[in-house]
Amino acid sequence: MSALMPAAVYVGDGQMSVQELPIPVAGAGDVLVEVAQCGICGSDMHLVLERYARPGTVLGHEWAGTVISLGPGVAGWEPGDRVVSNPTPGCGKCRPCRRGRPSVCLEREPPDYLSFGGAFCRYMVVRAERLLRIPDALSTRAAALTEPTAIAIHTVNLARVDTDDRVLITGAGPVGLLTLSVLLARGVTDVTVSEPSASRRERAKAIGAAAVLAPDELGGAPLGRPVEHPYAVAFECSGHAGAAEAALDQLDFAGTLVFVGTGREMPRINHNRMIVLELTAIGAYNYDDEGFGPALALLAGGALPTDLLIEPDDVALSGVLDAMQRLARGEIPGKVMVRPQEVS
Ligand SMILES: [Zn+2]
Ligand SMILES: [Zn+2]
Incomplete structure (x- = not known):
C-alpha cells in the first residue's frame, strides 16, 4: 500500500x-x-x-x-x-x-x-x-x-405521520425520493410529489407517488381556510423558499410543515395562516437515538427501491x-x- x-x-x-x-x-x-x-x-x-x-x-x-x-x-x-x-x-x-x-x-x-x-x-x-x-x-x-435513509426515518418520525394521512413532498431530488420511499415502506400511501423537473416527477411516480405535480399546479390558498384537497403533513425537501411557502398553503387544520432541505433564500411564513389553522413547522436535521440500525435493517429487508434511488x-x-x-x-x-x- x-x-x-x-x-x-x-x-x-x-x-x-x-x-x-x-x-x-x-x-x-x-x-x-x-x-x-x-x-x-x-x-x-x-x-x-x-x-x-x-x-x-x-x-x-x-x-x-x-x-x-x-x-x-x-x-x-x-x-x-x-x-x-x-x-x-x-x-x-x-x-x-x-x-x-x-x-x-x-x-x-x-x-x-x-x-x-x-x-x-x-x-x-x-x-x-x-x-x-x-x-x-x-x-x-x-x-x-444508510446515512440519508436514517435521516429520512428521523424526518418521518418527527412529523408523526399516520398511515391514512395525505402527505405532500416538495422537491423530488435524492432527499425527496428517499423520504417518499420511507413513507411508502411505512404504509403511508397517499403521497403527492411536487417537482419542476419532469425526469424527477417521473422517478417519483415510478417509486410509487400517488400523484405528481409541477409546482404551479398547486393552487393558492383561500384566506383563513384550507385548500380544497389539503395535506396533513408537508415535507419541504427542495430548499427553495417558494416551495416552502406553497407547502404551508397546502396544509389542513393542525397540519405540519417539515423543513428538510436547506437553502440560501429564506421563505416568508404566513403567521396568520399558522394561527388560524393551528399549523406546526418543524426542522429535521439528523438521526433518531437508534442511530443507523433501523436504516440498515430497512435497506437489507428490501423495502426500499434502491435501484430507483x-x-x-x-x-x-x-x-x-x-x-x-x-x-x-x-x-x-x-x-x-x-x-x-x-x-x-
Ligand atoms: Zn448527508
Ligand atoms: Zn444529550
Whole structure:
C-alpha cells in the first residue's frame, strides 16, 4: 500500500481537484476502512457550490466500505468486513436526548459544519466502536444509502405521520425520493410529489407517488381556510423558499410543515395562516437515538427501491464537481455515488 491516496479536495472558489493525500493511520481503537461508495449529499453541494467549505476540506459522509486493517486493541472486526459507521451517541440526559434527538445533544462537540465527513477519498480511519456490519442481504453500494435513509426515518418520525394521512413532498431530488420511499415502506400511501423537473416527477411516480405535480399546479390558498384537497403533513425537501411557502398553503387544520432541505433564500411564513389553522413547522436535521440500525435493517429487508434511488452510473473522484452541478440543475433524480477507487 502506498503512503498516499487520491482524494477529491475542495480548493476554494467553488472548485474541486483530485489530490494525493497521506493515507490516515489507524490509532488505538481505530480501523482503516476502504470507501467503496460515498453518496453526494445536498449539504456537500451547498458547501462546494455556495462556497462555504474551507479550502483543503475533503467532503462526503454517506459512505459504506470495507475494513482494511485494525489499529491496536481492536477486537471483533477483521479485514474484509463490510461496514458503515454509526453516528456518535448523545449523552442520553439532556433535554434533546430525552426527546430522542441525540443529533442535537447539548453535550456534543460543537459541530464543524464546514468540514465534516471526509469520505470522497480512498481510505478513512473510523472508531471501531462506531462500526456497524452491513447485513449479507445488502450490497455495499446500496449500504451507502444508510446515512440519508436514517435521516429520512428521523424526518418521518418527527412529523408523526399516520398511515391514512395525505402527505405532500416538495422537491423530488435524492432527499425527496428517499423520504417518499420511507413513507411508502411505512404504509403511508397517499403521497403527492411536487417537482419542476419532469425526469424527477417521473422517478417519483415510478417509486410509487400517488400523484405528481409541477409546482404551479398547486393552487393558492383561500384566506383563513384550507385548500380544497389539503395535506396533513408537508415535507419541504427542495430548499427553495417558494416551495416552502406553497407547502404551508397546502396544509389542513393542525397540519405540519417539515423543513428538510436547506437553502440560501429564506421563505416568508404566513403567521396568520399558522394561527388560524393551528399549523406546526418543524426542522429535521439528523438521526433518531437508534442511530443507523433501523436504516440498515430497512435497506437489507428490501423495502426500499434502491435501484430507483441510486443513479446507475457511479462517478470517479474527478467527476464529483460535475455531478454536483448536474444535481443542482435538477438534471439527475437519484443519489449519485462516488467511487473513490477511481480517479477519473
Ligand atoms: Zn448527508
Ligand atoms: Zn444529550
